[in-house]
Amino acid sequence: MRTIDTDxxxxxxxxxxxxxxxxxxxxxxMALRRAxxxxxxxxxxxxxxxxxxxxxxxxxxxxPICQDTGLAVVFCEIGQDVHIQGGALEDAINQGVAKGYTxxxxxxxxxxxxxxxxxxxNNTPAIIHYTIxxxxxxxxxxxxxxxxxxxxxxLYMCKPSQGLQGIEDAVIETVKLAGxxxxxxxxxxxxxxxxxxxxxxxxxxxxxxxxxxxxxxEKWADIERxxxxxxxxxxxxxxxxxxxxxxxxxxxxxxxxxxxxxxxAVNINCHVAxxxxxxx
Amino acid sequence: xIKRINAPITEExxxxxxxxxxxxxxxxxxxxxxxxxxxxxxxxxxxxKLPFSLEGAVIYYVGPTPAxxxxxxxxxxxxxxxxxxxxxPKLIERGLKGMIGKGQRAxxxxxxxxxxxxxxxxxxxxxxxxxxxxxxxxxxxxxxDLGTEAVRKLEVxxxxxxxxIDREGTNxxxxxxxxxQE
Numbered sequence: 243m244r245t246i247d248t249d250x251x252x253x254x255x256x257x258x259x260x261x262x263x264x265x266x267x268x269x270x271x272m273a274l275r276r277a278x279x280x281x282x283x284x285x286x287x288x289x290x291x292x293x294x295x296x297x298x299x300x301x302x303x304x305x306p307i308c309q310d311t312g313l314a315v316v317f318c319e320i321g322q323d324v325h326i327q328g329g330a331l332e333d334a335i336n337q338g339v340a341k342g343y344t345x346x347x348x349x350x351x352x353x354x355x356x357x358x359x360x361x362x363x364n365n366t367p368a369i370i371h372y373t374i375x376x377x378x379x380x381x382x383x384x385x386x387x388x389x390x391x392x393x394x395x396x397l398y399m400c401k402p403s404q405g406l407q408g409i410e411d412a413v414i415e416t417v418k419l420a421g422x423x424x425x426x427x428x429x430x431x432x433x434x435x436x437x438x439x440x441x442x443x444x445x446x447x448x449x450x451x452x453x454x455x456x457x458x459x460e461k462w463a464d465i466e467r468x469x470x471x472x473x474x475x476x477x478x479x480x481x482x483x484x485x486x487x488x489x490x491x492x493x494x495x496x497x498x499x500x501x502x503x504x505x506x507a508v509n510i511n512c513h514v515a516x517x518x519x520x521x522x
Numbered sequence: 523x524i525k526r527i528n529a530p531i532t533e534e535x536x537x538x539x540x541x542x543x544x545x546x547x548x549x550x551x552x553x554x555x556x557x558x559x560x561x562x563x564x565x566x567x568x569x570x571k572l573p574f575s576l577e578g579a580v581i582y583y584v585g586p587t588p589a590x591x592x593x594x595x596x597x598x599x600x601x602x603x604x605x606x607x608x609x610x611p612k613l614i615e616r617g618l619k620g621m622i623g624k625g626q627r628a629x630x631x632x633x634x635x636x637x638x639x640x641x642x643x644x645x646x647x648x649x650x651x652x653x654x655x656x657x658x659x660x661x662x663x664x665x666x667d668l669g670t671e672a673v674r675k676l677e678v679x680x681x682x683x684x685x686x687i688d689r690e691g692t693n694x695x696x697x698x699x700x701x702x703q704e
Contacts, residue, residue, distance in 0.1 A: 282702060283701075283702060285544075285684070288544075289646055292646045292649045292652055292682070293646070293648060293649060295649075295652055296646075296648070296649040296650070296651050296652040297651075299651040299652055299655060300597070300650075300651040303651070305587075305590075305593075305596065305597050305650075305651040305654065306587045306596065306597035306650060306651065307597070307648070307650065307651060308597060308599055308647075308648050308649075308650045309584065309585060309586050309587050309596065309597040309598050309599050309601075309650040309670075310585075310599075310601065310650075311587060311597075347587055347588045347589070347590050347596055348587055348588075349585065349586070349587040349588070349596070349597075349670050350669060350670070351585075351670070359557070361668075361669050363669065390601065390602045390624075390625075390647065393602065421625070421626060421695065422624060422625045422626060422644070422695050423602050423604060423624070423625035423626060424625075425624060425647030425648045475703065475704040476699060476703065477698075477699035477700065477701065477702030477703035477704070478698075478699050479698065479699070479702055481624065481644060481646060481647060481684075482625075482695050482698060482699075483644075483684060483694060483695075483698050484697075484698030484699055484700075484701050484702045485698075485702050486702055512647065512648050513648055514648055
């Protein structure tokens, strides 16, 4: 049994919030550079240049890449031999988010009640996903998620008879409906299988995979390649101004499902697919 | 060719702008997003004065991050304009000439733009740090309690924008994909 103090967890979460929001992941930045080489639209190239310059300014001045510093989505993988000391884990995570967002000059975008809409002023509470895993360490991933792209995400309860075509139709329809609203070029997370709530989590987890790292299952890796190609044939382009870069990346995560169903979730992200992890 | 224009915007300037044009905007723009739009429309309904004159005004749909000491403003890119569609026609009817955001607009907004003369610009979504570097002044105007959603008066210099919907109602988003579809 290993003991981890809640103070340490809170400090780690605060650091991850700031880092994720100000330092664009290297894999995404490389994907932007690669896309510039393929982009056919001159306006599209100009937009990709702006996004690269933006990432530089953000990194150099520790300014948020995007003003929507998101809802703080936190994934906790808790080793079953870990003992957390000093208070409730959930409180520690929320203390970390509050510290990171206020001291890090990030935007507080959370309202307490969906109808009354009073801002909580420190971006809490976080949206926390816990999993218990073997071992004696605690892995925390902070993945701040902006609402512009979240609003354009969709969930489909497909029939098994729809097969691969059902998945493709869901992705293409979602990207078309998102259009310019979700700030293309996009990073797309797709979940397939499980049930209603599981498939949404799979799509979210797909957004955590490094850009450029295809599924380890060859069949699904081929599906990811084909879907990305189809998305980029739509012509929506950077910011919806037309072009060949509608998405930088698409990843699929799957899970076993029921004999009678095939849920598909498409979680849309802009190029700022932020996520930072630490293992304590 | 890049056009340089000034805000507040005149009807003459609006007539020169076409969907797809790249422009650099300098002058005064006001920030307002969901909550401020709701309050502005409530104020209009109850006959109260708005925090700023709509005549020729440009509204930027933005909720910036807090400025660090020494900074004019934090990260300040556009938010999705469609959420302001319910309110925008009322403001356009009363003299609003320009809107800066990103994403599609409702037919009611475009109809009001054509009827009263207004233009819709997009700024690059996800380029909040770059856009902040073109903002030279930021002053709180109203509704401080709204935090990031408060109304602020900004001075911008060479703010990079694309005309998405022009005075005739021509919409860049509707045409753009056709040229690159495969």
